Amino acid sequence: MDKICFLVCQYGKEVNGGAEYHCKMLAERLVGDFQVDILTTKTINYHTFEPYYKNNQETINGVNILRFDCIDYSAEEHGKWRKKTKFPRKVRRNLFRMGLLETAANMNHIWDMGIKNEEMLLKTHGFYSPDLLNYLEANKDSYKAIILMSYVYPHTIFGSRIAPEKTILIPTVHNEGDIFRSIQTHLFTSVKHIGFNTEEERNLARKIFGNKMSESSILAVGIETEFENSISKTEIQKKFTLPERYLHYFGRICNSKMDKLIPWFIRYKEKFPSNLKLVLTGRLFQEKVEHPDIIYTGFVTDEEKIALVKNATLIINPSRNESLSLLLLEAMKLGKTVLVNKKSDVMVGHAIRSDYAAEPYGNEKDFQEKIRKHLEHPELNEESEIKAKNYVDEHYSWPIIMGRIKHLISTI
Incomplete structure (x- = not known):
């Protein structure tokens, strides 16, 4: 061999x-x-x-x-x-x-x-x-x-x-x-x-x-989303004290990957008060921002990550610099809608080829409007689920x- x-x-x-x-x-x-x-x-x-x-x-x-x-x-x-x-x-x-x-x-x-x-x-x-x-x-x-x-x-x-x-x-x-x-x-x-x-x-x-x-x-x-053990919604909510609705980012928590996600989310919550929270999963490589609406899970197992993604309201990838974006593709494989940074040609390319199962956002106002749209119209997420799964199966099996x-x- x-x-x-x-x-x-x-x-x-x-x-x-x-x-x-x-x-x-x-x-x-x-x-x-x-x-x-x-x-x-x-x-x-x-x-x-x-x-x-x-x-x-x-x-x-x-x-x-x-x-x-x-x-x-x-x-x-x-x-x-x-x-x-x-x-x-x-x-x-x-x-x-x-x-x-x-x-x-x-x-x-x-x-x-x-x-x-x-x-x-x-x-x-x-x-x-x-x-x-x-x-x-x-x-x-x-x-x-x-x-x-x-x-x-x-x-x-x-x-x-x-x-x-x-x-x-x-x-x-x-x-x-x-x-x-x-x-x-x-x-x-x-x-x-x-x-x-x-x-x-x-x-x-x-x-x-x-x-x-x-x-x-x-x-x-x-893309790998199937693991030996699965974790229920109740279990994952209890472990990390999760609300019913949350935005989720997973990966390295650092400035080069996070872009303006945290300040934009904080200002969103000030403008549109609700029980929505931001959940950040991964190792911390920048100063922690203490805020009542931000939950840091730290490093998690693959099974925990999948459960966190499955139960999120929306997935966010704010990174400008991507050559592929495993975050995006793993979430799409699970049928989730992902908001992606419009300044990344790679992620815009995924959005176009998947018939916009992923949705690019531009400036802060656009970011806020996209979140509100998907929160107020959950049927949009259901419509993109099949497109997202099919895209990953056809190109990344x-x-x-x-x-x-x-x-x-x-x-x-």
């Missing part, structure tokens, strides 16, 4: 990030066809990067997990190098905003401006693990394929240089500053294959890296997704 490995910055039952969960779902479903290794770190905290896991190795659901120590992180040192890398990134981002970057990339696909400083930025990142990279270098010949998760991290950039001819990148591209660094031009043009989550993500990458970008396809991921990735690995 051939052996493959994934490189991801964190992995485990306690991890609920999008790319990390994406990795876990793929890895566990490839176990029957390949020996699967995960090369990852011992940390799960994006701010302190302190070690969380003690063991160097463990097995979860047939997946062999190898955990490595990271460098001692210094926010001051990392910040120093971040300042030194601003100018080259701004040059490429401004070209993109003027609509000129794709043409420039077609003419000269490799950029080296400031690349040494960018390498130092990555080597001072809290997820940087020389031990992990040394292990991959020593064992690269034993792997049929090396799969890198998320373009932005040190393991991806440096890992891609070790055996590019057998490397698959699942980049989760966002329109954000890091994608415009010079070092990314090497990554996106050197790996064997790039597996994007959506056409919107691939189109964005083409505008940034031009026609010399590595060969690519839409891989995506399947596991047999389709696993067929794609198994075929891709067989061609390496």
Whole structure:
């Protein structure tokens, strides 16, 4: 049986990030066809990067997990190098905003401006693990394929240089500053294959890296909403003291994902008093906002998450930067209406292709009106239920997704 490995910055039952969960779902479903290794770190905290896991190795659901120590992180040192890398990134981002970057990339696909400083930025990142990279270098010949998760991290950039001819990148591209660094031009043009989550993500990458970008396809991921144990509405309401009606967000609770959700919701409640609450599920990576109408559940089990989604009045995904949005697709699989940020091309694309089973909102006033509309007309949610479920089944079923990735690995 051939052996493959994934490189991801964190992995485990306690991890609920999008790319990390994406990795876990793929890895566990490839176990029957390949020996699967995960090369990852011992940390799960994006701010302190302190070690969380003690063991160097463990097995979860047939997946062999190898955990490595990271460098001692210094926010001051990392910040120093971040300042030194601003100018080259701004040059490429401004070209993109003027609509000129794709043409420039077609003419000269490799950029080296400031690349040494960018390498130092990555080597001072809290997820940087020389031990992990040394292990991959020593064992690269034993792997049929090396799969890198998320373009932005040190393991991806440096890992891609070790055996590019057998490397698959699942980049989760966002329109954000890091994608415009010079070092990314090497990554996106050197790996064997790039597996994007959506056409919107691939189109964005083409505008940034031009026609010399590595060969690519839409891989995506399947959606999992069925688990061994189910939790009733009464049980979930009792555990988290839930009202009858609530808005629900699940994922990392941080500024980059939450956008303006909390202040907009608070002002909504001031304008339209009711018993409606906002339930936030996931690990907290920003200062907690104490408010009587906001409930923090903390990290929950998969079964608890499904129960929270099923019993929500509406699901909200306020993130602007998405390459797929597992939050959106999991909720749609459960037949829920999801309000999504209109500034995300990916989520607007899902809304259009699903015949608006998901509904985009623009400014704060629009956000308020969409909530009121669905609260006052619950029949709208019932009408979108079938469309939402059908959309996910047609495009994100596991047999389709696993067929794609198994075929891709067989061609390496």
